Amino acid sequence: MEQQFTLEETLATDLSQVMPLVERIAQKVLALTASAEETFQVKLALEEALTNAMRHGNLLIAKQVVTVKVKASRERIILDIHDQGKGFDFSNLRDPTQGENTERISGRGVFLMRKLMDDIEFYDAGSGVKMVKTFRLKPGA
């Protein structure tokens, strides 16, 4: 069984590149954790971070890049996603689960990332995000 993996990728800003990379990383996480649930959570947080980096960070400008660094063991995964945008006021987002926000069309990605990962830290004014998730240890693993 896999014990760990690391990965570093630089993606051009192109939304069609998001899911192939997300899927590739998800397969590795599944091999590591044997947990469909934790794989689902990592996959979703990663898709949200990558689409935000391309749409809001790089403003869909193709020549701007997104760098992705992943370091995973059977204990935890660290995901680092960085875009070439200006960042944003990440401490001042409206809560999508409150009141009429629940009826809005968008504004759920960062909230999901925070819910799904154990620790998330924006850096470089928000143009970078580092997310950590600790995997539950499986009995006998």
Next chain:
Amino acid sequence: MGLLIECKEKGPGVYIVIPKGEINTQTYQILESALRDNAASAKALVFEMGQVSYVSSLGLSAIFRIKLALEERKATLVLVNMQPPVALVFETMKILSAQVFASLQEADEYLDRFLDGVQKGTIKPRTPLT
């Protein structure tokens, strides 16, 4: 993983939509365009979600755009039979809780009440959100 959409009329103006796959960044437009083509005049859409294994925020946005377009012309949607991880995303985001049902049977009562309300004029079209 991609997305396939099957859409069939269950009763007058009531369509069953059966997506198979993932509703994500890459596929959400497939869902929206399938419904534009097949259910433009629907009174109600029933999303049979049993074969949807994953949904992300772009998928949720697509479902909301479909919902708003329906409500602006006094139509509605329900979602039935979601897989647990997908249901958890909806629960976490506290969305559409009144329109998510375990089965089509359970959704029927809501749909009957809704279609009855449209007939009696008690359901008003939604004004677009600003």
